[in-house]
Amino acid sequence: MADKKSEIRNPKSEIGNWQPKIIAFLCNWCSYAGADLAGVGRMQYPPNVRVIRIPCSGRMNPKFILAALRSGADGILVSGCHPGDCHYLSGNYFARRKFALFRSLLDYMGIEDGRIHFSWVSAAEGERFAEVISEVTEAVRAIGPSHRLNRKVMGRR
Numbered sequence: 001m002a003d004k005k006s007e008i009r010n011p012k013s014e015i016g017n018w019q020p021k022i023i024a025f026l027c028n029w030c031s032y033a034g035a036d037l038a039g040v041g042r043m044q045y046p047p048n049v050r051v052i053r054i055p056c057s058g059r060m061n062p063k064f065i066l067a068a069l070r071s072g073a074d075g076i077l078v079s080g081c082h083p084g085d086c087h088y089l090s091g092n093y094f095a096r097r098k099f100a101l102f103r104s105l106l107d108y109m110g111i112e113d114g115r116i117h118f119s120w121v122s123a124a125e126g127e128r129f130a131e132v133i134s135e136v137t138e139a140v141r142a143i144g145p146s147h148r149l150n151r152k153v154m155g156r157r
């Protein structure tokens with residue numbers, strides 16, 4: 001049986017071939033369509049992102065972010081329709097407020113600011129989507145692997 005301590009990864013030895021894992025929660029009506037447009041337009045962006053489609057950014061529960069971090073994500077992107085364009089009228093305003101509050105909690109927990117990103121991307125902004133993904137990936141890469149909540153690293157299953 002493997003010693004629990006041996007399961008704890010050594011971040012310095014991993015950094016060489018480490019690639020950030022980023023979870024992007026995209027609203028169905030704008031950002032997901034923007035991602036689709038970037039794909040159809042064959043726009044280049046880092047392959048580090050895994051997309052989870054949500055009906056609206058207002059549906060975003062902060063628990064989703066914590067669950068993603070606990071499951072090994074190094075960075076999170078939440079993206080929705082531009083202010084005034086939400087298909088449910090005010091979902092993105094709620095999301096923005098929730099996110100502002102949640103950011104202080106993350107700060108309190110010691111989660112670096114550059115791990116969690118929030119952006120507006122419309123269905124017509126494939127190029128912007130590619131830019132946002134590149135920026136988020138670089139920001140997370142600069143911080144390094146996330147160990148704070150990662151269950152595997154902490155030796156818990």
Ligand code: FES
Nearest residue numbers: 027056080081086
């Ligand atoms: S439907 Fe896109 S943010 Fe509400």
